[in-house]
Amino acid sequence: MGAWFDANLVSILNGAAIGCLLFILAIGLSLVFGMMDVLNLAHGAIFLVGAYLGWHIGGQDPTWTTFLLALAAALGAGLLAGAGMSLLTEPLRNRSHLDQALLTLGVALVVAELLSMAFGNDVQAVNAPPGLDSTVRVFGSVYPTYRLVLIGVGVVFAAGLWILVSRTMIGAVIRATVADRDMVSTIGIDNRKVKLAVFAVGSALAAIAGVLGGPIYGARPGLDSTVLILALVVVVIGGLGSVRGALVGALIIGQIESLGRALLADAASFLLFGALAVVLVLRPRGLFAGATR
Amino acid sequence: MSGMVITRRRLFGMVGVGGAAAALSACGSSLGEDEPAGSGGGQGAVKVGLVIPQAGVYAPLGVDMKNGWDLWLERHGGKFGNYTVTTVVADEGESPQTGVPAAQRLLQSDDCDVLVGIVNSATALGVRDLVTESKKVLLVANAGANDITGKASSPYIWRTSFTNGQVAAAMGRYLGEEGTTGGVFEIASDYAAGAEAVAGFRTAFEAGGGAIAGSAKPPFGKTQDYQPFLSQIRSSGAAATFCFFAGAEAVAFVKQYRQFGLAETTPLYGSGFLTEGGVLAAQGAAAVGIRTALHYTSELDNQHNKDFVTAYQEKYDVVPTVYSVQTWDAANVLDRALRSATATDGDTLSKALEGVGAIDDSPRGEWSFDGQTPKQKFYIREVEKKGDGYVNAVLAETDAVGQDG
Amino acid sequence: MNAAMNPAVTRVAVPAVVWLGLAAAPVFLAPYATTTLTRMLVFGLLAASLALLVGITGLPSLGHAAYFGTGAYAAGWFAKNVSAQAPLSLVVAALAGGAAAAVTGWVAIRASGVFFLVLTLAIGEIVLQLAETWEPVTGGSNGLYGIPAVTIGGAPVSNAGYLYWFVLAVFAVGFAALWLVARSPYGTALRGIRDNEERMRALGYPTALYKYLVFVVAGTVAGLAGGMLATQQRLVTPADLGFTTAALALLAVIIGGAGSLWGACVGAALVIIVRDSLGPTLDGHGPLVLGLVFVLVVYLMPRGVAGVRLRRGGAP
Numbered sequence A: 001m002g003a004w005f006d007a008n009l010v011s012i013l014n015g016a017a018i019g020c021l022l023f024i025l026a027i028g029l030s031l032v033f034g035m036m037d038v039l040n041l042a043h044g045a046i047f048l049v050g051a052y053l054g055w056h057i058g059g060q061d062p063t064w065t066t067f068l069l070a071l072a073a074a075l076g077a078g079l080l081a082g083a084g085m086s087l088l089t090e091p092l093r094n095r096s097h098l099d100q101a102l103l104t105l106g107v108a109l110v111v112a113e114l115l116s117m118a119f120g121n122d123v124q125a126v127n128a129p130p131g132l133d134s135t136v137r138v139f140g141s142v143y144p145t146y147r148l149v150l151i152g153v154g155v156v157f158a159a160g161l162w163i164l165v166s167r168t169m170i171g172a173v174i175r176a177t178v179a180d181r182d183m184v185s186t187i188g189i190d191n192r193k194v195k196l197a198v199f200a201v202g203s204a205l206a207a208i209a210g211v212l213g214g215p216i217y218g219a220r221p222g223l224d225s226t227v228l229i230l231a232l233v234v235v236v237i238g239g240l241g242s243v244r245g246a247l248v249g250a251l252i253i254g255q256i257e258s259l260g261r262a263l264l265a266d267a268a269s270f271l272l273f274g275a276l277a278v279v280l281v282l283r284p285r286g287l288f289a290g291a292t293r
Numbered sequence B: 001m002s003g004m005v006i007t008r009r010r011l012f013g014m015v016g017v018g019g020a021a022a023a024l025s026a027c028g029s030s031l032g033e034d035e036p037a038g039s040g041g042g043q044g045a046v047k048v049g050l051v052i053p054q055a056g057v058y059a060p061l062g063v064d065m066k067n068g069w070d071l072w073l074e075r076h077g078g079k080f081g082n083y084t085v086t087t088v089v090a091d092e093g094e095s096p097q098t099g100v101p102a103a104q105r106l107l108q109s110d111d112c113d114v115l116v117g118i119v120n121s122a123t124a125l126g127v128r129d130l131v132t133e134s135k136k137v138l139l140v141a142n143a144g145a146n147d148i149t150g151k152a153s154s155p156y157i158w159r160t161s162f163t164n165g166q167v168a169a170a171m172g173r174y175l176g177e178e179g180t181t182g183g184v185f186e187i188a189s190d191y192a193a194g195a196e197a198v199a200g201f202r203t204a205f206e207a208g209g210g211a212i213a214g215s216a217k218p219p220f221g222k223t224q225d226y227q228p229f230l231s232q233i234r235s236s237g238a239a240a241t242f243c244f245f246a247g248a249e250a251v252a253f254v255k256q257y258r259q260f261g262l263a264e265t266t267p268l269y270g271s272g273f274l275t276e277g278g279v280l281a282a283q284g285a286a287a288v289g290i291r292t293a294l295h296y297t298s299e300l301d302n303q304h305n306k307d308f309v310t311a312y313q314e315k316y317d318v319v320p321t322v323y324s325v326q327t328w329d330a331a332n333v334l335d336r337a338l339r340s341a342t343a344t345d346g347d348t349l350s351k352a353l354e355g356v357g358a359i360d361d362s363p364r365g366e367w368s369f370d371g372q373t374p375k376q377k378f379y380i381r382e383v384e385k386k387g388d389g390y391v392n393a394v395l396a397e398t399d400a401v402g403q404d405g
Numbered sequence C: 001m002n003a004a005m006n007p008a009v010t011r012v013a014v015p016a017v018v019w020l021g022l023a024a025a026p027v028f029l030a031p032y033a034t035t036t037l038t039r040m041l042v043f044g045l046l047a048a049s050l051a052l053l054v055g056i057t058g059l060p061s062l063g064h065a066a067y068f069g070t071g072a073y074a075a076g077w078f079a080k081n082v083s084a085q086a087p088l089s090l091v092v093a094a095l096a097g098g099a100a101a102a103v104t105g106w107v108a109i110r111a112s113g114v115f116f117l118v119l120t121l122a123i124g125e126i127v128l129q130l131a132e133t134w135e136p137v138t139g140g141s142n143g144l145y146g147i148p149a150v151t152i153g154g155a156p157v158s159n160a161g162y163l164y165w166f167v168l169a170v171f172a173v174g175f176a177a178l179w180l181v182a183r184s185p186y187g188t189a190l191r192g193i194r195d196n197e198e199r200m201r202a203l204g205y206p207t208a209l210y211k212y213l214v215f216v217v218a219g220t221v222a223g224l225a226g227g228m229l230a231t232q233q234r235l236v237t238p239a240d241l242g243f244t245t246a247a248l249a250l251l252a253v254i255i256g257g258a259g260s261l262w263g264a265c266v267g268a269a270l271v272i273i274v275r276d277s278l279g280p281t282l283d284g285h286g287p288l289v290l291g292l293v294f295v296l297v298v299y300l301m302p303r304g305v306a307g308v309r310l311r312r313g314g315a316p
Helices: A002-036 A043-058 A064-092 A097-119 A145-167 A169-179 A181-186 A191-212 A223-238 A243-263 A265-282 B008-025 B059-075 B096-109 B121-126 B128-134 B164-178 B192-207 B227-236 B247-259 B278-287 B303-316 B322-340 B346-354 C007-028 C031-056 C065-081 C086-108 C113-133 C160-183 C185-195 C197-202 C207-233 C243-256 C261-281 C286-300
Strands: A135-138 A141-144 B045-052 B083-091 B114-117 B137-140 B157-159 B184-188 B212-216 B240-244 B268-271 B291-294 B368-370 B373-375 B379-386 B389-397
Touching: A002 A043, A002 A135, A002 A141, A002 A145, A002 A169, A002 A191, A002 A223, A002 A243, A002 B227, A043 A064, A043 A097, A043 A191, A043 A223, A064 A097, A064 A191, A064 C286, A097 A223, A097 C113, A097 C243, A097 C286, A135 A145, A141 A145, A145 A169, A145 A243, A169 A181, A169 A191, A181 A191, A223 A243, A223 A265, A223 C113, A243 A265, A243 B227, A265 C086, A265 C113, B045 B059, B045 B096, B045 B322, B059 B083, B059 B303, B059 B322, B083 B096, B083 C261, B096 B114, B096 B121, B096 B128, B096 C031, B096 C261, B114 B322, B121 B128, B121 B192, B128 B157, B137 B322, B137 B346, B157 B373, B164 B192, B164 B240, B164 B268, B164 B291, B164 B379, B184 B192, B184 B227, B192 B212, B192 B240, B212 B227, B227 B247, B247 B278, B278 B379, B278 B389, B291 B389, B303 B322, B322 B346, C007 C031, C007 C160, C031 C160, C031 C185, C031 C207, C031 C243, C031 C261, C065 C086, C065 C113, C065 C207, C065 C243, C086 C113, C086 C207, C113 C243, C160 C185, C160 C207, C160 C261, C185 C197, C185 C207, C197 C207, C243 C261, C243 C286, C261 C286
Parallel strands: B045 B083, B045 B114, B114 B137, B137 B157, B184 B212, B184 B240, B240 B268, B268 B291
Antiparallel strands: A135 A141, B291 B379, B368 B373, B379 B389
């Protein structure tokens, strides 16, 4: 037992790190869909906007100044992008969910192409800011410091969001909207403003995730679809509109992609979607369906 | 939005006008005997269809390929022999779904005499029947599947690039001769090119007395995080790693190889695409010390290459890559073939290509056709810092080998 | 075209003209145009089968290309290894598509809405992975190439025009099957399920069974379309199975208007023109144009091509 652990401890730790990044990446999508019933398929493209901003502002070797600047720029760009998406889908609010989802898919295609025209088609890599670019010894193996930091960042994010959602007035509005949107508008809270705010914040989170994920994912054409699919899987497994669900879903996926691939190397390419299919067969609405915290 | 009423009449009107315009150009008859289309170039001219990726993940390779092609034509008066060259470019995209229609468009709608290019091996294999039945020559300028000039060969399909097995075998032979004790771990993306590379490496390496310490196949296109595989390498106790990755996966793997401390304990070897072109810039310092095998590097010390690199840098502001050389050589080869050819149809061209002999003025060194694919020297290169950037410096070179490695 | 046009005449005359036009096409069109039209028929049947699922039954599937691809691989493998004789490989294709839909359908039907969307995406990706890794049968990532031309009575059909007629005939069969299902009482029940499933269940309809059956029917026709692909392109690759193909098929359905089978075919034609004819000449901007088409269609044509209103004197 001890030997098994030694060999796989690093994978388990790595799974947690990747899981935390996936959480930051997916929570925006979960909240937008859980609250507004709009499946924002442009989520991956907005992540890519953040990633390219991170590379463009910080370059391949960012300093702390440029890194924080990139985060701020991503926050701003994400808020704008989210507000834009909200306005774009406004005329479609009475049409089917499929129409809205396909509109966002079209926007995603256009945004991805614009990014490739603006930043080129080459694969770009970004290194971690100074100090975090090193390695530490963990469980007898060498492990990049930045990924450990990601675990910390993810925990802080999750805690912050959880407090926001369960202890504040805004959080109460969020939970009420997830539970019953029409009722919320009955008590006088303008639905459109809530939608705008949620879209903006959700997209800002995606863009920030793009900057934070730079040292692991880089920035390149095609990254948007990869990230979108990962986010979709996390959101669907964890249940919609739930911070706890998104965190658990993300951690599960993180482990599947790390420990799972280490243990089941031959089935590696089937693990992700196989797991999704299994969860949906057993719990057709996700693991934490209906939970609003 | 309420002001815009698109009635059916207006819609069909718009479609009708557009359709009529397109239909006029599409007139003809599809029921005639399958005769090869007439020469698109006319007397004294040849029309070449350049099939390269301009969108998607392979687009950077397409840029290099077009640059190499354009540069050759510019420096040789735009002619192959006495034939004036017209180039029509079509976007091959990312997969045969877009690649096959692109090639079809060039052959059937644009009446090209010759096709050059193709990065995606599945596309190259997919157009084999099309090209053979139309009796037009296809000069593959990148796609590396062994079968293209192997099991699926056709007298009309020639190649100026490489086979996946050939490149990897060069490294296998080198490592076998080096006498690496302690076994080598092989890792490659799980798709056809990766499998062919690993097979080529293993055959050559084991023939030289080497031992394989383990192997792994990260899912192709679905792996951004290599930690599980890097842990596997470490626990296998291998003395060195041989890998095959290209594009984004090459960047991620090389960076993470260093981040997880493996670069210090287990030297990394691979097929040259690991560190060729844009990916080397992205890898940066993480790539220093990696040794790869490829049939070209911009650092080659022969006069033709020096001239080529100078001209390329002057025109495009960047250093050429193996992809640029492959289309440069394609233009070179077509020029030689058309010097002796009396017509531009597929059969004549194919015969002329057979008689082309040794290409002695190529930047990659002297090479010749063997089984319709290059028989060429390979260079063992090592990544070094040079000035502000990184290059693949030449460590050693091998004898010329054909597609069987 | 004035207000006096009898709608009943239009309903018969317009389709008749279209079918006649399709039948006569190869006589007037150059080989490249005919090949493009053939591609449109293949994709059109796929889109129509998806329209049955999405538009008429309200099941938005992002994995429909899996059955298309399964049929294509089955037909290709059959033509290469057993026989290329005319209807055989197509029958195999339809059966394979239907079988795959039957196996995965019972899992998919249990979900609804966005969960159905993501579950079908997952199924599609799993089948794609199978195609990429099961190298001995599917050829792996290089795809199944070298599929022999279909033979009718021993003679291979390789001429663009004759091949087009063969594909058109198969298209007619597949489309007729979909049309019959859509017009039958079963089809009306499906529309009921789309509009209000709980009420249908309360009325006594076995909604789960009906949904499963339409899933299998749509999968069978998609498989048939896959067989047409193998016959026309003589190449099947994993890309034909993936999310991209499924998304393009969905786009075609939306362009055509939900609930309309012929609309989906028009949508498919538009997608093929933009991607295959225009695409290679746009210097790499093909995907951008496609994305813009997506956005414009969703905005300007809420009910798709089929829903565009016929102007009658006076009424807007």
